[in-house]
Amino acid sequence: MSALAVVTPTYAPDAELFDHLHRSVLAHTSEDTVHHVVVPPADHRLFARYSGPRCRIWTYAEILPRRLIRAPLAGVWIDPRRPWPPLRGWVAQQAAKVAVAARLDAKVVLVADSDVVLVREVNPDLFIRDGHVCMFRVDDGVHEQMTDHVTWHRVARELLGLPGPAPLPLPDYVSSLASWDPAVVRGMQQAIIEATGRDWLTAFTSYLQVSEFIVYGVFVDEVLGISPPVNTAICHSRWDRTPLDHAGAIAFADRLPPDAVGMMISAKSRTPMGARRAAIERCSRITGPDGSHP
Secondary structure, eight states: OEEEEEEEEOOGGGHHHHHHHHHHHHHHSOTTOEEEEEEOGGGHHHHGGGOBTTEEEEEGGGTSOTTOEEETTTTEEEETTEEEEEEEHHHHHHHHHHHHHHHOOEEEEEEEOTTEEEOSOOOGGGGEETTEEOBOOEEEEEOTTOHHHHHHHHHHHHHHTOOSOOOSSEEEOOOSEEEEOHHHHHHHHHHHHHHHSSOHHHHHTTOSSOOHHHHHHHIIIIIIOOOOOBOOOSEEEEOOOSOOOHHHHHHHHHTOOTTOOEEEEOGGGTOOHHHHHHHHHHHHHHHOTTSOOO
């Protein structure tokens, strides 16, 4: 068993972002940490150059059922047994995270989006307390105006066979960088099977709207009831969709919390790559060569 693994779904438009992330994984994790990367079959050649002892490239063809038919121009998969709703790329990415994490023999899996970079040394012990893997959770973080999150909670409860709807406000489990326990992921898959009477992947991908993080969080809190330790400082994140200029990127990096091991500027902000690189370099100077905070 390895101590740590990293899982990232990505695709060609995020190739440069992914390069920054992968370099940071190599720089800030131990030699036995493998970066598991899931890409569309058409993008395999682009990402194959990363393949090696510390990087495993997966394609959706290795994860999704063979009966699914890819509709390239629409960016969806069609299941002939259940043509509607189609499997959208975003949902396929989420399913890939779950499927790969469940296969791994590791104490901790870090699930990292392409627009994340690690900025400090990552030790698995940072994410394990009292025998449990830490979870990202913001109590009362979901309110009625967050309609997508409310839908994701409803879907999670349906997948896990829980009564609903749960009263608002609800916990928010969504993060661009999160720590998962692979054994818990496998238990979540089994719970979906038992609740729905279908294989977990078919059940999970039968929804147009679903969140892997909320399904995981609701499973841990309401099915397992184990109350794991919470870590909300794992990543210094900027979700705003407006681009940062150079000065704004530096100012964002300067606010890096002392406990954050990752930094994320949303790819949807279309922040210029030069500004993004400036933020990464600034974080490197803030943390220093040993990952400490001044």
